[in-house]
Amino acid sequence: MSGFVRGSVGYNDLGLPGMWTRRIGKDVYEVFIGPQHPGSGHTRIIIWVDGDIIVDSEIDMGYVHRTMEKLSEGRQWIKAIPLFERMAIHDACNVTLPYVRAVEKLLDVEPPERASYLRVLLCEINRIAAFLYGFGIFGVFLGHSTMYMWPFGDREVWVELAEWLTGARLTHTYPVFGGVRRDVPAGFTDALRKAIRYMRRRLEDYRKIFVDNPVIRSRLEGVGVIPKKIAVELGITGPNLRASGVEYDVRMNHPYEVYDRLDFEIPVFEEGDAYARVLQRVEEIKQSLRILEQVADWLDKHEKTPIMAEKFWKTAPPLYKKVFQEQGRVKLPATFAIMKVPAGKAYERGETARGEISYYVESNGANKPYRVRIHSPSARNAIVFKYILPGHRVMDLPAIYGSIDYFPPEADR
Amino acid sequence: MPPQPVHKRVHPRGVFSRFKGNIEAITIGVKFFFNPERSTLIYPKEYIKLKDGYRGFIVLIKDKCINCGSCARICPAAAMKLIRLPFTDPKTGRTRMKLWPVINYNRCIFCGYCVDVCPTEALYHVPYHDVVWDTMEEAETDLEKFQKPPEWKTEKEGIPVRYVFDEKKGLVKVRVEGEE
Numbered sequence: 001m002s003g004f005v006r007g008s009v010g011y012n013d014l015g016l017p018g019m020w021t022r023r024i025g026k027d028v029y030e031v032f033i034g035p036q037h038p039g040s041g042h043t044r045i046i047i048w049v050d051g052d053i054i055v056d057s058e059i060d061m062g063y064v065h066r067t068m069e070k071l072s073e074g075r076q077w078i079k080a081i082p083l084f085e086r087m088a089i090h091d092a093c094n095v096t097l098p099y100v101r102a103v104e105k106l107l108d109v110e111p112p113e114r115a116s117y118l119r120v121l122l123c124e125i126n127r128i129a130a131f132l133y134g135f136g137i138f139g140v141f142l143g144h145s146t147m148y149m150w151p152f153g154d155r156e157v158w159v160e161l162a163e164w165l166t167g168a169r170l171t172h173t174y175p176v177f178g179g180v181r182r183d184v185p186a187g188f189t190d191a192l193r194k195a196i197r198y199m200r201r202r203l204e205d206y207r208k209i210f211v212d213n214p215v216i217r218s219r220l221e222g223v224g225v226i227p228k229k230i231a232v233e234l235g236i237t238g239p240n241l242r243a244s245g246v247e248y249d250v251r252m253n254h255p256y257e258v259y260d261r262l263d264f265e266i267p268v269f270e271e272g273d274a275y276a277r278v279l280q281r282v283e284e285i286k287q288s289l290r291i292l293e294q295v296a297d298w299l300d301k302h303e304k305t306p307i308m309a310e311k312f313w314k315t316a317p318p319l320y321k322k323v324f325q326e327q328g329r330v331k332l333p334a335t336f337a338i339m340k341v342p343a344g345k346a347y348e349r350g351e352t353a354r355g356e357i358s359y360y361v362e363s364n365g366a367n368k369p370y371r372v373r374i375h376s377p378s379a380r381n382a383i384v385f386k387y388i389l390p391g392h393r394v395m396d397l398p399a400i401y402g403s404i405d406y407f408p409p410e411a412d413r
Numbered sequence: 414m415p416p417q418p419v420h421k422r423v424h425p426r427g428v429f430s431r432f433k434g435n436i437e438a439i440t441i442g443v444k445f446f447f448n449p450e451r452s453t454l455i456y457p458k459e460y461i462k463l464k465d466g467y468r469g470f471i472v473l474i475k476d477k478c479i480n481c482g483s484c485a486r487i488c489p490a491a492a493m494k495l496i497r498l499p500f501t502d503p504k505t506g507r508t509r510m511k512l513w514p515v516i517n518y519n520r521c522i523f524c525g526y527c528v529d530v531c532p533t534e535a536l537y538h539v540p541y542h543d544v545v546w547d548t549m550e551e552a553e554t555d556l557e558k559f560q561k562p563p564e565w566k567t568e569k570e571g572i573p574v575r576y577v578f579d580e581k582k583g584l585v586k587v588r589v590e591g592e593e
Contacts, residue, residue, distance in 0.1 A: 146442070153452065173524045252415065252418065327466065
């Protein structure tokens with residue numbers, strides 16, 4: 001090859017820089033969007049366009065596939081937690097919690113009540129941060145760069161809170177078998193309340209500049225409509241499903257941890273278009289703030305009790321208890337590294353920011369998992385691009401893509 | 414009280430909604446144009462003084478280490494390794510080979526399992542992780558190097574700041590003074 005010319009690799013019948021295009025027939029072109037296109041993330045969407053209208057589309061997944069399920073079979077139980085976090089690092093607690101719960105089921109341990117509240121606390125902080133991340137990406141897709149800067153700036157508030165609680169900005173590795181790793185530091189709940197009040201005020205700013213902006217409404221209303229029946233048939237999940245009018249949320253239908261004791265709503269929208277999905281996420285942030293408020297009240301009212309299951313904590317040496325009293329840090333039992341899990345099968349699910357994630361865990365009594373099957377929400381939502389895109393204009397593709405909040409590393413695992 | 418589903422509808426566009434929406438969007442844009450809320454960190458001129466409990470670089474206190482090898486066993490990234498070195502017992506004067514942990518920062522993911530699993534608290538985190546090494550070999554530690562915190566050049570050259578939570582502005586950058 002005589003030097004690389006931009007856009008010259010493969011076929012480029014339309015002459016678009018950096019994009020593969022091929023003429024299929026009269027006026028019909030095949031356009032490859034991705035996998036390194038800034039608008040598509042690490043996935044490739046192939047569309048066939050007739051003029052400006054998408055006549056057919058296909059999604060080509062697997063660009064960031066990391067054989068996560070297989071890798072987990074080669075490492076000890078606890079080492080799989082930091083591995084699974086890499087699916088969605090800004091939603092780390094939500095993504096790993098069902099795995100931890102499934103293994104807890106096999107081990108027959110129950111986390112203490114305080115640990116459950118702390119798990120919910122980090123889950124909701126993660127959820128808000130993940131929604132804001134999605135809003136930022138969505139904003140820049142629509143050319144609204146203010147909506148790119150603001151949510152990313154405000155997400156820093158929640159990332160900072162998570163860092164204070166766990167010691168790491170993103171990959172928290174917070175829930176472990178039998179409990180969580182850190183207790184809330186002094187002054188945390190006050191900062192949390194400040195962040196909640198700030199976010200409530202900020203959502204009003206978002207409404208003015210983005211959600212109720214006539215330009216944004218015109219681009220999103222009636223675009224990418226997923227009717228209720230189709231949404232169920234395609235098996236999509238999470239806020240996208242609820243925006244189509246289906247009352248399904250794992251926190252409501254199959255409550256885990258302490259979600260059944262908290263007072264919050266599951267918002268459901270009927271329209272099922274891109275605009276309804278935006279409003280759905282705004283409403284879900286509001287509900288998450290409500291949950292966080294209740295968790296903060298609970299943590300203030302109850303004094304510090306052990307956050308590790310009795311089974312592991314009763315054999316803890318005095319040094320472990322001293323470290324927990326002084327620093328609020330749970331020292332892991334030495335057996336965790338070589339722990340054998342009784343043979344059996346367990347299935348657990350949880351609600352992440354993008355929808356329902358489920359883990360099927362099988363143990364044959366060894367110190368490593370025999371099989372871990374992960375069904376992640378983005379993998380379920382990806383099918384939308386095949387069935388919903390046709391009929392729309394090319395301009396609507398970023399609007400639909402952003403409103404679905406598709407996250408390739410999570411889908412490809 | 415368990416969560417309840419609540420059906421909502423997109424609010425319809427009114428007669429003046431387009432006009433009102435534009436005015437609102439422009440007003441808030443102008444407001445933030447004149448009164449911006451910025452919390453940008455001018456790194457490395459400024460650096461964040463991280464809170465206690467931050468999971469940064471890991472340092473070994475050799476006197477506390479009992480050579481159990483738990484840290485190497487639990488490391489998910491195989492960054493912690495055990496090396497065999499002679500050790501002279503000060504009480505009996507006998508020299509024996511013992512296993513000591515060393516860490517390779519090319520592999521470390523800062524999960525902090527090793528610090529939490531150590532039965533004698535022989536490992537601790539330092540609250541920073543912005544250090545640049547020129548070669549990959551420099552990121553590997555031997556037993557001597559593992560006992561000292563890595564050299565933190567940012568601290569010598571930058572101004573320490575801290576972000577505090579604020580109701581109005583979210584995060585506010587505050588200069589840290591008079592500590593240590």
